Amino acid sequence: MATKATVSLIPGTGLNDETGALLTGFNWEDLMAFLTRRADDILELTRDHLVVVVVSVVLAAIIGIGLGILVRNRRIARTTVLTAAAVAITIPSLALLALLSPVLGLGWLPTVVALVFYSLLPVVRNTVVGLREVPVSVLESARGMGLGPTRILFTVQLPIAWPVIMTGIRVAAQLTVGIAAIAAYVAGPGLGEYIFKGLSSLGSKNALNYALTGTVAVIILALVLDGILVLVARLTTSRGLRA
Amino acid sequence: MPDITTNTGVLTSLAAQQGGVDIVLDHITKQYPGQQRPAVEDFSMRVEPGELIMFVGPSGCGKTTTMKMINRIIEPTSGSIRINGDDVLSLDGNELRRHIGYVIQQIGLFPHFTIAENIAIVPKLLGWSKARIAERVDELLRTVQLDPGTFAQRYPRQLSGGQQQRVGVARALAADPPVMLMDEPFGATDPITREKLQAEFLRIQADIGKTIIFVTHDFEEAIRMGDRIAVLSDRSQIEQFDTPARILAEPANDYVRSFIGEGAALKRLALIPVTDARIGSADAAAPAVTVDEHSSLREALDTLVLTGAARVNVTRAGAVVGSIDQAAISAALGSEGPARRAEEA
Numbered sequence: 063m064a065t066k067a068t069v070s071l072i073p074g075t076g077l078n079d080e081t082g083a084l085l086t087g088f089n090w091e092d093l094m095a096f097l098t099r100r101a102d103d104i105l106e107l108t109r110d111h112l113v114v115v116v117v118s119v120v121l122a123a124i125i126g127i128g129l130g131i132l133v134r135n136r137r138i139a140r141t142t143v144l145t146a147a148a149v150a151i152t153i154p155s156l157a158l159l160a161l162l163s164p165v166l167g168l169g170w171l172p173t174v175v176a177l178v179f180y181s182l183l184p185v186v187r188n189t190v191v192g193l194r195e196v197p198v199s200v201l202e203s204a205r206g207m208g209l210g211p212t213r214i215l216f217t218v219q220l221p222i223a224w225p226v227i228m229t230g231i232r233v234a235a236q237l238t239v240g241i242a243a244i245a246a247y248v249a250g251p252g253l254g255e256y257i258f259k260g261l262s263s264l265g266s267k268n269a270l271n272y273a274l275t276g277t278v279a280v281i282i283l284a285l286v287l288d289g290i291l292v293l294v295a296r297l298t299t300s301r302g303l304r305a
Numbered sequence: 306m307p308d309i310t311t312n313t314g315v316l317t318s319l320a321a322q323q324g325g326v327d328i329v330l331d332h333i334t335k336q337y338p339g340q341q342r343p344a345v346e347d348f349s350m351r352v353e354p355g356e357l358i359m360f361v362g363p364s365g366c367g368k369t370t371t372m373k374m375i376n377r378i379i380e381p382t383s384g385s386i387r388i389n390g391d392d393v394l395s396l397d398g399n400e401l402r403r404h405i406g407y408v409i410q411q412i413g414l415f416p417h418f419t420i421a422e423n424i425a426i427v428p429k430l431l432g433w434s435k436a437r438i439a440e441r442v443d444e445l446l447r448t449v450q451l452d453p454g455t456f457a458q459r460y461p462r463q464l465s466g467g468q469q470q471r472v473g474v475a476r477a478l479a480a481d482p483p484v485m486l487m488d489e490p491f492g493a494t495d496p497i498t499r500e501k502l503q504a505e506f507l508r509i510q511a512d513i514g515k516t517i518i519f520v521t522h523d524f525e526e527a528i529r530m531g532d533r534i535a536v537l538s539d540r541s542q543i544e545q546f547d548t549p550a551r552i553l554a555e556p557a558n559d560y561v562r563s564f565i566g567e568g569a570a571l572k573r574l575a576l577i578p579v580t581d582a583r584i585g586s587a588d589a590a591a592p593a594v595t596v597d598e599h600s601s602l603r604e605a606l607d608t609l610v611l612t613g614a615a616r617v618n619v620t621r622a623g624a625v626v627g628s629i630d631q632a633a634i635s636a637a638l639g640s641e642g643p644a645r646r647a648e649e650a
Contacts, residue, residue, distance in 0.1 A: 201413075203409060203414070204413070205378060206376060207402060207427050207430070208401070208427065208430060209399065300416075300460075301460060302415075302417045302419065
């Protein structure tokens with residue numbers, strides 16, 4: 063969503079370009095100078111962005127996988143949780159932050175709560191789907207060999223569902239990297255600060271540089287994080303499950 | 306919990322029995338809640354140590370339910386089950402199942418475990434040492450004719466259906482359980498693979514002599530493999546429980562007869578070795594027409610029909626020891642039933 067908001071800035075610039083009267087001209091050397099001058103700042107924001115996303119996704123993974131395990135065999139609970147999570151994700155992030163902020167204040171807390179909130183759906187859904195996709199024959203043979211329910215969950219069901227769960231975590235991470243940018247609205251950590259700075263100083267000399275830097279850094283972060291998660295998924299999934 | 310010690314004692318004694326033990330099912334009934342008629346009603350049977358018992362019946366007749374009550378995948382509503390004299394219903398279900406081999410049609414290998422890890426599941430649960438497990442895995446893979454060097458580190462998806470079911474059998478045998486339950490284990494394989502697996506399994510069973518309950522809907526398979534066959538109808542009612550030869554010779558009723566289908570005589574001939582027939586003097590007229598003495602009479606008849614010869618020579622280790630004709634084959638068929646009855650009397 064953050065990406066969408068910033069993307070519209072660029073056509074905005076393009077419009078100005080068309081009119082021939084550049085309000086905020088783009089200048090490569092200016093951008094380089096901007097980046098050099100603010101390198102430390104940008105790195106810090108990127109690091110904060112990454113930390114808030116990782117913390118939120120890890121929390122969401124713990125809660126989401128737990129929730130998925132709890133509701134997987136209960137039809138009503140399962141439907142309720144999945145529907146609630148699906149509805150929750152349709153709440154605009156800005157609106158959610160506006161609701162959270164009066165209660166939780168500004169900064170990290172409302173940001174993490176909001177990010178966990180959005181991450182839950184993909185994690186819970188994929189946990190439920192992954193666990194339910196474990197072949198009945200595998201479960202029956204596990205039981206037939208004298209494995210108890212807990213042992214079956216941890217040595218059979220979760221490992222087999224793991225690639226699917228990891229996919230859910232990847233989706234959550236992608237979603238969260240974008241939404242974290244919006245959290246700058248409630249003084250949350252991360253690159254959103256630059257995007258909002260650009261937005262609020264439209265017309266000024268560095269508006270585009272701010273927005274562009276924030277946006278591109280968010281995209282790079284998202285790609286790098288996804289790459290890392292793909293690697294983690296690969297390393298933690300049995301070779302026997304790879305297609 | 307005073308039961309724990311006795312349980313362990315019983316299970317230890319079960320674990321020590323590797324050759325096969327007796328199983329007694331006593332008035333077993335399974336009634337599912339909300340269903341009018343029980344799935345299994347008042348089922349009683351005694352299985353001798355080392356016997357391979359076939360449960361044959363149409364799908365939905367309760368044969369699988371009956372089998373699954375033995376390892377308590379399904380809990381009986383009433384009745385008692387004793388293995389080696391011990392009441393299994395008083396044991397811990399999971400502990401019990403670790404001492405009963407279980408093979409199902411869909412095999413159910415763990416896809417995320419290697420073949421070696423799959424076979425090691427129960428030994429690991431039982432706390433075997435790593436070295437002992439590794440040795441056992443090797444031994445079992447050889448038993449089911451899979452080269453350990455090639456297959457131990459592969460994953461199930463890299464194996465064919467027949468190979469997977471071999472692993473399924475190896476896995477069930479891993480902890481050397483005295484009892485095996487097999488639910489249509491070869492049902493999903495093609496006819497050629499199935500025959501191969503059946504023959505291989507019979508060869509293994511001849512060595513290990515487990516007490517086996519084998520569920521199938523294939524009567525041919527039952528005849529081929531069973532020491533005794535229980536022909537079951539609705540609610541797992543036993544229509545006849547006897548040796549394959551006796552069931553073929555004297556089906557108890559029309560239900561059993563319908564199961565045998567056409568060609569009962571030929572099916573019986575397949576069970577009778579050539580040496581059971583009256584062997585006459587060697588036939589010099591057609592020295593090329595021979596069957597080994599270990600062949601069945603069905604094979605002898607097959608040779609007669611195929612060659613058009615009047616007599617077929619019987620060989621022992623390649624040397625002709627005599628010959629039989631069609632009359633001798635028919636006579637063997639006729640004497641089969643009464644002869645066995647006399648034996649038992």
